[in-house]
Amino acid sequence: MPPKPIPRHEGHWLWGGTFDFQRNPAEFLLEAHEKYGDVFVTRVLTGQSYFIRDPEVINAINVTHAKHIRKPKVVKQMWKPFLGNGLVPNDGESWRRQHKLIMPGFHKRRVDAYAPTMAEYTRDMVRGWVEGEQRDFRKEMVALTLRVVAKTLFDTDLAHDSKTVHDAMEHIVEALIDHAQTPIPVPRWWPSKRNRRMVKALDAMDGVIARLIAARRRDMRDRGDLMSHMVFATDEEGGMSDKQLRDELMTLIFAGHETTAHTLTWAWYLMATNLDKVAKAQQEIDQALDGEPIVVEDLTKLPYLEKCVKESLRRMPAVWIYGREAGEDLRLGGYFFPKGSILAISPLATGRNAKYFDDPEGFRPERWTREFERALPRGAYVPFAAGPRVCLGKQFAMMEMRIILGTLLQNVEINILDGFVPDMLPEISLNPGERGMPMKVRFREGAPVRLGTESSSVRAA
Numbered sequence: 001m002p003p004k005p006i007p008r009h010e011g012h013w014l015w016g017g018t019f020d021f022q023r024n025p026a027e028f029l030l031e032a033h034e035k036y037g038d039v040f041v042t043r044v045l046t047g048q049s050y051f052i053r054d055p056e057v058i059n060a061i062n063v064t065h066a067k068h069i070r071k072p073k074v075v076k077q078m079w080k081p082f083l084g085n086g087l088v089p090n091d092g093e094s095w096r097r098q099h100k101l102i103m104p105g106f107h108k109r110r111v112d113a114y115a116p117t118m119a120e121y122t123r124d125m126v127r128g129w130v131e132g133e134q135r136d137f138r139k140e141m142v143a144l145t146l147r148v149v150a151k152t153l154f155d156t157d158l159a160h161d162s163k164t165v166h167d168a169m170e171h172i173v174e175a176l177i178d179h180a181q182t183p184i185p186v187p188r189w190w191p192s193k194r195n196r197r198m199v200k201a202l203d204a205m206d207g208v209i210a211r212l213i214a215a216r217r218r219d220m221r222d223r224g225d226l227m228s229h230m231v232f233a234t235d236e237e238g239g240m241s242d243k244q245l246r247d248e249l250m251t252l253i254f255a256g257h258e259t260t261a262h263t264l265t266w267a268w269y270l271m272a273t274n275l276d277k278v279a280k281a282q283q284e285i286d287q288a289l290d291g292e293p294i295v296v297e298d299l300t301k302l303p304y305l306e307k308c309v310k311e312s313l314r315r316m317p318a319v320w321i322y323g324r325e326a327g328e329d330l331r332l333g334g335y336f337f338p339k340g341s342i343l344a345i346s347p348l349a350t351g352r353n354a355k356y357f358d359d360p361e362g363f364r365p366e367r368w369t370r371e372f373e374r375a376l377p378r379g380a381y382v383p384f385a386a387g388p389r390v391c392l393g394k395q396f397a398m399m400e401m402r403i404i405l406g407t408l409l410q411n412v413e414i415n416i417l418d419g420f421v422p423d424m425l426p427e428i429s430l431n432p433g434e435r436g437m438p439m440k441v442r443f444r445e446g447a448p449v450r451l452g453t454e455s456s457s458v459r460a461a
């Protein structure tokens with residue numbers, strides 16, 4: 001059978017679709033999929049990029065044909081100065097080795113043990129809030145999730161380094177976005193203000209990480225955190241070099257906080273604009289927790305909360321796009337993709353596909369019944385990717401988001417400033433930009449964190 005035809009977005013005679021994509025990638029993607037269907041191609045710079053929201057093709061890329069697919073060179077180059085050869089940009093044999101060494105650190109038992117820290121840090125944040133004051137919920141979430149990652153993965157409170165890490169992250173992300181959004185990016189050696197700032201930021205981050213590694217190499221105790229696991233992990237080739245450890249730590253700090261923080265920010269927004277869902281979630285929480293702090297065992301009693309998180313990840317997935325490269329000529333789902341072409345999968349576009357999700361622009365946590373999930377084709381909902389390159393922190397993130405959101409629902413009223421409409425910036429992760437997500441602190445009547453009625457900060461399971 002001849003391959004299925006793939007519609008082409010022609011764009012500009014010289015640049016192809018480069019500018020259309022870079023001007024506003026999210027808008028371009030959503031509109032182009034509506035216009036051309038589930039697979040279309042356009043030229044970005046000199047290469048052919050295929051944009052895909054067909055579940056069968058996505059599942060083939062993620063799962064069944066994963067061994068013929070690699071990370072695109074352009075993505076590796078973009079991440080290199082920052083993440084080096086960490087898990088996200090790594091590939092082939094080196095990725096397999098690193099993945100095998102690190103994966104046991106994300107074993108359910110280890111991840112479950114992080115729950116009390118997540119709950120306690122959230123309550124700590126809320127205790128610092130004052131009734132009636134205005135806060136930027138996005139900033140609160142970025143600070144909270146960074147603190148959680150630092151404590152759970154590296155057993156450090158980042159108390160002294162938090163500002164360094166925050167500022168450095170901001171500058172690095174800024175430079176990466178600039179690089180990704182400029183058709184012909186300024187080379188990194190060019191002494192522009194932004195490049196100089198990025199080099200300084202990288203030095204600062206490297207300093208923090210080198211100190212963490214050196215301290216851990218001196219004191220070889222297993223502290224139960226992920227870093228202990230990584231420092232001790234060995235295979236037939238020995239353990240990780242300091243350079244590889246640095247790359248993996250940087251990857252985990254980066255992959256492990258902004259994504260979660262932004263998903264929570266969107267969940268807050270979607271709930272604040274759908275107050276009937278808030279009431280339902282609060283009722284479930286109040287009944288299940290009876291004023292006590294959440295422990296990991298409670299999560300099974302909070303199915304509606306989980307549905308709210310899943311629905312937020314459908315509507316506003318933090319990782320709104322990810323890329324792969326065809327390692328050879330491929331025939332997937334009846335389409336032909338030549339070797340070397342870029343395959344772009346967008347959880348944002350898949351989540352808005354009306355073929356699989358009724359009322360795709362709505363916020364309907366109720367849709368996530370067991371029957372609905374069973375009937376959903378594989379590849380139709382991929383906020384964490386799937387297959388061998390599935391997000392390593394998926395369980396960690398799902399637990400963290402439910403604990404944080406659950407603790408918030410238990411204690412405060414979810415709201416945003418009257419009439420505020422957030423921006424939607426499809427940057428490294430989908431975020432509301434500089435204007436953030438302004439909200440007013442409104443404690444619920446009888447909020448446990450205010451009354452101090454919790455029996456202990458970490459309730460026995």
Ligand code: HEM
Pocket residue numbers: 087088099251252255256257259260263317318319322323382383384385388389390391392393394396397
């Ligand atoms: C809502 C939160 C999160 C979302 C939506 C998310 C999504 C994703 C996606 C889509 C990928 C695949 C990217 C690609 O292949 O290009 C990925 C990879 C990864 N994520 Fe996450 N992530 C989240 C949270 C986390 C957390 C909390 C951690 C760590 C604690 C983490 C660690 C990683 C790592 C290490 C990889 C690379 C896995 C590999 O290729 O072997 N993520 N994530």
